[in-house]
Every structure is written in structure tokens, then in C-alpha cells.
Amino acid sequence: MTSPADLSHAVLLRVADFLRTLPADQLAALADGSARLQLAATGATAATRDRPAGAPVGTRATGRTAKTAPALSVDPERVRADLAAIDDRTAAGRYLDDLRLTVPQLKALARQLGIAVPSRATKPDVRRDIVQWTVGRRLDSSAISRPAPAG
Structure with a gap:
């Protein structure tokens, strides 16, 4: 299977399978353009290459298993609602800073909010x-859809 077609x-086919798993609100966001799909390397190739034969995925040659997501000390839906009520990027950044989450917790929060972040992203990157x-x-979107001033 090497032809571009x-x-x-x-x-x-893979995208269609993925889209079937999304909740209705995320599909609506994709449809109206307020969300987008983003290509991100999964690292599956390296994990598969380093895995001993017959070992479960997530296990490397060292026998260690992949890290699990850290427990969040905040409710992602509450954070989503709070951020939806904020109309300023700086204030939203301060809100996230006030949660005092570690980098792994911030990445887990991003995943819970449906936001893909690179695995090597720093805290400021994830926050941004x-x-x-x-x-x-x-x-x-609001600024773009605002009618032009009469004049």
C-alpha cells in the first residue's frame, strides 16, 4: 500500500473510526470550526521497537510499564465551564496558574479538555x-464575525 490514493x-478510514468515538459536542465543534483535528506523532513506533516480543504495549525492554496519567486535583468540566466564562487570554492564563498544577497534571487536563499537546511540551506551552x-x-471567532463599523 504505497500509492498516495x-x-x-x-x-x-482511521479518521472515520476515530470520529465515531467522539461525543456529539466535540463533533459539533469540529463541524462549526471551533475545534480542529491535529496530527501528532504517537511514538508508537519507538515503543513497539523497544518492546520485548510478546510483551504488552507500553512495556519496554527494561520491563517498566508506561507511566499512567496523574490524578487531577480539579474537575475538568468545572475548568471548562470557568474558562468558557472568561473573556480575556491573560485572565485565563492566571486562572490556570492559580490551579497550581504540575506539568503532567496540566497535560492530563488538556487531554480531558480534548486538546492535543506534544509530549515534550513545557508548562508554558501547555498553558498557552x-x-x-x-x-x-x-x-x-467573535472578532472575525463582528460586523464592520459603519463609516
Whole structure:
């Protein structure tokens, strides 16, 4: 399967399978343009290569298992609602800072909010991405859809 048409077909099938798993609100956000799909390397190739034969995925040659997501000390739905009520990127950033989450917790929060972040992202990167996808996109959309001033 090396032709671009075959590869495209295989990718579209995987995307369709993924989209079937999304809740209605996330599908609606994709449809109206307030959310987007983003390509991110999963690292599955390296994990598979380092895994001993017959070992479960997530186990490397050292015998250690992959880290599990840290427990969140905040309710992601509450954070989503709070960020939806904020109309300023700076205030949204301060709100996230006030939660005093560690980098792994902030990444877990981003995942819970449906925001993809790179595995090597720093705390400011994750914070910026959460603010952009929860507050910034809404503000950008509002500014773009605002009618031009009469004049």
C-alpha cells in the first residue's frame, strides 16, 4: 500500500473510526470550526521497537510499564465551564496558574479538555495551548464575525 490514493484511503478510514468515538459536542465543534483535528506523532513506533516480543504495549525492554496519567486535583468540566466564562487570554492564563498544577497534571487536563499537546511540551506551552483552544479561539471567532463599523 504505497500509492498516495491507497494511503489516503487508509488514513480516511482511521479518521472515520476515530470520529465515531467522539461525543456529539466535540463533533459539533469540529463541524462549526471551533475545534480542529491535529496530527501528532504517537511514538508508537519507538515503543513497539523497544518492546520485548510478546510483551504488552507500553512495556519496554527494561520491563517498566508506561507511566499512567496523574490524578487531577480539579474537575475538568468545572475548568471548562470557568474558562468558557472568561473573556480575556491573560485572565485565563492566571486562572490556570492559580490551579497550581504540575506539568503532567496540566497535560492530563488538556487531554480531558480534548486538546492535543506534544509530549515534550513545557508548562508554558501547555498553558498557552489550553488558553488558545478554550478562550483564544472563541475570542478570535467573535472578532472575525463582528460586523464592520459603519463609516
